[in-house]
Amino acid sequence: MASSADENQADNAVAEVPGDGLVAVVKRDCPTCELIGPVLADIESRGSLTVFTQDDPAFPEAVAARVHDADLGFSWHHDIETVPTLMRFADGAETGRIVGWSRPEWESFTGLGGLGDGLPEHRPGCGSLSVDPAHVDALEARFGGSGLSARRVEFGSQEDLHEAMFDRGWSDGLPLVPPTAERVAAMLAGTSRAADEVVANVAPDLADCTVEKAAVNAVMAGCRPEYFPVVLAALTAVCNDTFNMHGMLATTMPVGPVFIVNGPIARQIGMNNGMNVFGQGNRANSTIGRAVQLIVRNVGGGRPGEVDRAALGQPGKVGFCFAEIEAAADGSTDESGGTGWDPLCTDFGFEAGTNAVTAFPGEAPRSVVDQLSRDPESLARTLAASLNAIHHPKLVLGFDAILAVAPDHSRVFIDSGWTRQQTADRINELTTRPGSELVRGADGIAEGVPDFLAEADLPKFREGGLHLVHCGGGAGLFSAVIGGWVNGEVGAQPVCVEIDPWR
The missing domain is CATH 3.40.30.10 (Glutaredoxin)
Known part of the structure; x- marks a missing residue:
């Protein structure tokens, strides 16, 4: 935690009271x-x-x-x-x-x-x-039971805190909020978990991250205390063998964790699931993913140019987090787009309405434009053609994907009675192609699958590898594709974790 040399250093001892x-x-x-x-x-x-x-x-x-x-x-x-x-x-x-x-x-x-x-x-x-x-925050930090134990880093009275934190290597390249004891104590108020409880073992250094260390980085990222339960759940989601954060850091591909939040908590903390959903301007969206990335950097040691070996990288590696459009208890949504699709968390066995965060190993989103399709079959074919291009049109089975469908496109399916699963099933059918078109050398392209697969019909995605997400602005006939990293047991798999709003 940061503290300046000219901070109040008054004695913490409580004045004595008379015996009687x-x-x-x-x-x-x-x-x-x-x-x-x-x-x-x-x-x-x-x-x-x-x-x-x-x-x-x-x-x-x-x-x-x-x-x-x-x-x-x-x-x-x-x-x-x-x-x-x-x-x-x-x-x-x-x-x-x-x-x-x-x-x-x-x-x-x-x-x-x-x-x-x-x-x-x-x-x-x-x-x-x-x-x-x-x-109250300063008093809680000085006298409270939050149990702050992080080392205090003293800064000189003439030092610029923001430049000093950057010089010490704490930053992702953007300015940080100084993690004073008062701010960290306030962040810890967002959870009932003890400050010294270990949340996760963070790659690549396999260092234990306590709740307090997570709070320090959440402060630096710009989070509010009410975001902290989502940060803790998101950190849990990426720190396990299934998600394989270490492998994702070490790959030369331009991928990082993408977080999708479901449940009432997304509304409660003011997350954006609508207009400009992947863009700037929403504090919760911008800082939750950033907090996790700072933890990976500052606790786990995952720094670009060291263990992080991405050849190109992408802006989402600073932090990529958004919420999904879903029905509230009263059946309403934040966007005009219908309520006919179950949320993403149901792909992982959770019920609709569960507070959950899904971590997906993904690249940057790319836009899909179809202004003319008004029937689900035509639109499904457009989306399938766009999904086939992930990483390479002739590479199949290796990469999962998120298909983010905005309301004007989702309405085409919902109004025709297509559920999210039915839509995904049809797109999977349309992205299955003859191996003869995909083998190495076909169409004059050296890249492709081995020759022994020439007689097989090959799906683009492994079973369960395509995830449809309902998000985006209520005007504009667009969708977006977020390609995955090498998925399955040899790479990384999406992980969904329930969020306890009181933790």
Whole structure:
């Protein structure tokens, strides 16, 4: 985590409280606290009272036993939510409290009569500085139970934090958000998992990534805390032998993890599944995938030019994440496109409506244009012809694919009663071709399949290798193809993981 040399270094120790007696917590910026200043002075003159003042160390002037709660440690540790709060201590332990000002309650609590004669009988208090949103993250980071253990990296007061983080090799080439203790603590609030819990073993260095390390990188990526459950699930999805992140890094092909989010959580965190779905402008889409890639870089050691050997790469390797259009509980969608297709997560055994993220080993998307087809058979043939070109028109069975179908194209199928599976089945039929057209040397092209396959009918994709996803803007007769890496047991396979929104 980053911290600058000129950060507040005040002692974290909590001011001691008297073993026995009364303690009041106040702040000058509270009309009720100002009102009861004379009452506090009266109580002090008739017994034992210590006043902890949150903002102004000179307040209340009429009280001698004042303690400036400068770091708000006393207020935080004693769960002060409202000022004024009046507490009673015996043998160093709190035995009772009241909040706000009420003459009858204060007189009963203190055993003193005649308090605040001439003052209003009741006045509500104000919010404590220790629960003010401006302070709560810093207090949680300093005093809370988040268990932050990451090494603090000190920066000089004259250093530019953004340049310093880049110089230390933490960045993917874009500016990073400094992962201060306050920001990391706030990110950890997005999950109930312990900061020291290991989420995954990250390739290529096979380093353990704890929840805290994931939070540090999620902060640097620009995530909000509510995105963090998706980040943790996405990280789990890529860190296993099935997805084979190490192999994908080492390949010279231009592929990286593509994340597709299903379920209500996509709406809850404001993900984009519509217009410009693969593009810029949506914070959740832009930062979730980036967070995972930064973890692979900074925890796992997967850096370009080292283990990452991509000959060309592609922009999606910074982070590629989007949501799918699917029906809400009320049957509505975010885009005009119908609700006739099950979501992608059902390909992996999850029910529709499950919060899930699918990690797909993919390349950059390429557009498919068909402005004229109005029947499903014609459109299926267009899509099949485009899918045949993945990596090479004569290479088959080796590469999975995502076919992203935008609403104006999906409507052609849905209005004709074609389900997502029926559409995929027909496209698979149309992408099956005679081996004689695909063997090496056919059509004057050296690339192709071995000669012994010349008499076989060869499908473009292995069984279950074509995945249809419903996304994109509601105007425009387009789809998109996202080709995969070498799939199956010799390469990588898509992995779908359920997201626990509370984790």
